[in-house]
Amino acid sequence: MTGGSASFTSASAVEIAALIGAGEASAVEVTQAHLDRIESEDGALHAFLRVDTDGALSAAQAVDDRRAAGEPLGPLAGVPLALKDVVVTKGLETTSGSRILVGWIPPYDATITTRIKAAGIVILGKTNMDEFAMGSSTENSGFGPSHNPWDLDRIPGGSSGGSSAAVAGCLAPLGIGTDTGGSIRQPAAVTGLVGHKPTYGGVSRYGLIAFSSSLDQAGPFGRTVLDTALLHEAIAGHDPADSTSIPMPVPAVVAAACEGAGGDLSGLRIGVVRELGGQGFTDGYEPGVLSSVAAAIDVLAGLGAEIVEVSCPHFGYALAAYYLIAPSEASSNLARFDAVRYGLRVGDDGVRGLDEVMALTRQAGFGAEVKRRIMIGTYALSSGYYEAYYGQAQKVRTLISRDFAAAFESADVLVSPSTPTVAFPLGARTDDPLAMYAADLCTLPASLAGTPAISVPSGLSEGLPVGLQIMAPALADDRCYRVAAAVESALDSDRGHPLLHELPSRS
Template identity: 65%
Template sequence: MTELTRRTAADLAEALAAGDVTSVEATQAHLDRIAEVDGDLNAFLHVDVEGALAAAADVDARRAAGESLPTLAGVPIAVKDLINTTGQPTTAGSKMLEGWIPPYDATVVARLRAAGLPILGKTNLDEFAMGSSNEHSAYGPARNPWDTARIPGGSSGGSAAAVAGYEAPLALGTDTGGSIRQPGAMTGTVGVKPTYGGVSRYGVIAMASSLDQVGPMARTVLDAALLHEVIAGHDPMDSTSVDAPVPSVVEAARRGDVAGLKIGVIRELGASGESASGFAPGVRARFDEAVAKLAEAGAEIVEVSCPSFVHGIAAYYLVMPSEVSSNLARFDAMRYGLRLAPEDARGPSAEQVMAASRDAGFGDEVKRRIILGTYALSSGYYDAYYGSAQKVRTLIARDFAAAFETVDVLLSPTAPHTAWKLGEKSADPLAMYLEDVCTIPANLAGVPGVSVPIGLDDGLPVGAQFLAPAMADDRLYNAGAALERLVSAPALEEVVR
């Protein structure tokens, strides 16, 4: 590992601006790192060596010509393989889209290119973002750099592993029920789910349209804020995009001061009583230590009750599969995706081709969620299941609103446990679904959240999650940066390498 790959994005940006290093040098160092370790991590599904170096050379030429460039110009980045990129495959981690090269860039990718960030390649994920471990990728699981026998979290596990493993200083992920924050916690990195609609979803393959959100993944809160500033903002191509000013996230990340801040610790997410029993003792211990340090730094800590949060998983696993069923209906071998004819049929019908193609193209978890969603939306069950889940969603949003009338931000562990071993929960989908208990409420209500590393439990990273009101993303970065400075969680290289 070279000195260039150990640098934060902010440090690397300063070195590039000062002329101490070129973007080609920085990009090549990260490409070399990928070549060195990705055989073990499987964080990348595609590496674009030529494209990344060409983009880096262009930035260097523009800087040499005296052009004023954006802050992160020349800093390389990895992009989750759910986000469309011209010239590079976008597979969604599925055989259904194997080899597909999009004809257009997602808005967030277009903004990366305009800001001069070379794209190293596309990262691994649970198929169509469906999973909490990255074990459901059609191309094999990504592995946790802290222990390659363990999962990196999901669905943005490839992006998290790439950042934690020093293959990229920055990455983009998507978060539908915690898929940025949970892998952030399990790999000792920072993961941010912005306010729903704060970052464009145009050109991002939809899983659950009312829940999905693109966000930054990095090794520091400041790095995440710098990337957030690049990708955020209104997009007329996205009907759910919020037409409002981008919060001052970079300024907040540089401030990092919790003195006088009122922080609500969520009772239903492990703060006390029976809710604490579902959390690993080491996770609880690190969380309690973090809360104590925030109090010592001048924050006012209060316990807050959000009673509807206990129904979050049940509501989510009705709303999300229902939207999955609707969004993935397009992959029918007629309009999009893999097309296979059944081997035992002559002149097969459209239905037979569709069935054969979906059977071969979709993995077990995707099929499971499509079936659940189709059932929940079916005649006679819509009101009992999907309709009821949407009512619970409203109650969760009301709990958030009530809590934010009394506190500035909310705080909880990011996940109940540290990274588990590959295959440990595969036979029990419900056990894996329960790992999203802390992160799901934010997606149901559309509020922003950030996961920050707070230490280790038996040598594995633990994360704490801040939540803030919609369009108050800057509060997350302020609180997250303060916690980051107070805790000083060890980096991978200090512990493993």
């Protein structure tokens, strides 16, 4: 690596941190290179809702100052990051992709924001997303969609599609997403990235704008498994400010990524989930996705893993259960947007009462998908329907967790496609909510069970990236990283280069 802005923006987080640590590059130079690339490329990608040029440069300067003073630097000090706009940032506008929060300047930092800053990671800005994280394409953003760097006419996935577009497009080496039903794994899959949903409670939710509190979980995006693992360790761990945060040590995901890259999986049992694209369950799956994933599973077998088929009969009900549970929780969480404490207020003319102002504000501030989900949730929670809808969905959730428990008796990890198709064209599903929801088919079971799952590139289909999903039991996030690193290392070696090197616009 000889420096120069193009090599900074194509370098991995590990490489960037090494250059800065060795004094071969300054954090300010690296940050400026990324800001320049955002300036030249983000007009087409629309990954960022806002770029914090001053904040990024001063955070980078602080890293350079600490290094000059001889202070020890963390493993990601000076590495730039794209932060999903669902994460609150003190003094920096935060909208969660919604017009109802335009102009809101949070008075506090989320715990993960605090941890990112403490690690010396440089926040470049806030990334686009489906409004309140409800969607699989960023087309539900109140500020227009983001575009997939592999094909600008296609979706970058969602809801964390701004972060996936930024990292795949080399606007940042690292990104933060949140995953409620697949919003890290699906965008990672369709942009050729690594994206991990941690065990529920593994990363603090304090300061995430809530969508569905029993499902929401923040996690890392990277261009390599090791980069992703390093970011995971930087943000994870118990937080007393989040009562659902798990008071346990963070799984050793960096060590697992290093071990997996060694390529020996002998003794590991990998369960292929029949109901997620297996025989008799291929409806809605593209053949190119299934064959790419099957080839990756063959690679795992070649590394010594034992491949078994497992059946999880209730996974077929995950979509229905999720689209009752998540909207129900959302209808309650989004009641906070009441035109009183923050955000928009419409129609406050001194004559209208609070109820009417609230209704007019929510009409003006929320987009169509948010309104649909609030109404579905309101319906599912109303008396007379509660048991049949919400109550029944919660029982299905139990059965899905039991399916996982049974499957993990015969396998150490489970695998499936991350999403049934490659990136679809922008606009293809916006008029059909159910078609949009189908993008979450493979990711929802782990969301409902609270178990960790990662998406790692398995290859291309029709010139577009495909993701392999690896699921593990609760708190065994390290297994996801170990297997993902093994796949990545073997496929990169067969191909002669990382998949992202085939991205047409790469520079």
